[in-house]
Amino acid sequence: MAQKNTLTTSMTSKTTPVTSTISQLKPNVRHQTLLARVVRKWYRPEFLIPNQHATIEILLLDIEKNIIQATVRKLLVDRFDPRVVEGVAYKITGFKVAENNGSEVATPQPFRLYFEIGTLVLQSPNSPIPRYGFSFQEFGDIIANDSLDKHFIDVVGQFVGVGELKKTTGGHPIKTVKLENIELNEGNDPVSSCITQITNEHTDILSTDNILSIKEIKYCQRAGDYVTLASIDDLESSIGWYYDSCKLCRTKVELHQDNLWHCKKKQCDGFTKGLKTKVPRLILTA
Structure with a gap:
């Protein structure tokens, strides 16, 4: 009698990554997908070589109006610079979620995204995500809350003056810009405060x-x-x-x-x- 051998095989199927919001992103999880709009994009210069980009920094806004920072490292700058445009919504897949630390932390989110060689960026032209992700802060809250100094903030005020161009100990040009609160206090006097802004002395239009x-x-x-x-x-x-x-x-x-x-x-x-x-x-x- 011939012996009948039974061969058991297992099959796995690839599943399409589920689109997440910023609040649903988790560290050390691969193949996450995020639908978000680029509300700000800027370049961090290479140390001692200001005309070279060390990284691209991006602020992403999702449908829940949460904002997270994303970083493109130096080796991938040329790859993603033309593909990521400020104001455009994208479906982003294959990024890394890691602790939000470094020399430039723009949001209070505990994590940030890092683009990798396999990150896929596809435009989403009909996205309902709003164009801007403003979260305005009161002048009094800015003065009273030291934690707001650590991240980017949004303010609304009347531009009333500019200080002299100075340089910090690190050699960066800096200028004090004075904003006055539009709202009036009990004495009908404008409530004012000062904020500082890093400027480029060669291209500063205010000078x-x-x-x-x-x-x-x-x-x-x-x-x-x-x-x-x-x-x-x-x-x-x-x-x-x-x-x-x-x-x-x-x-x-x-x-x-x-x-x-x-x-x-x-x-x-x-x-x-x-x-x-x-x-x-x-x-x-x-």
């Missing part, structure tokens, strides 16, 4: 001598960068009150499928080549 009123700007015949001191009377919500412009010629730009901003002016280099960044410009009426 220009080209100071004009809104009326003078309207009739100005010479292109250039100008500074004006004004109070916000009202916000126009029926039409856009700013537009994304070309940094070469200031014409309106549009985001194309190559993740570059293309100028609408055909004579501009930004029309054919595209630009990695755009410049928001205000629409003034007087």
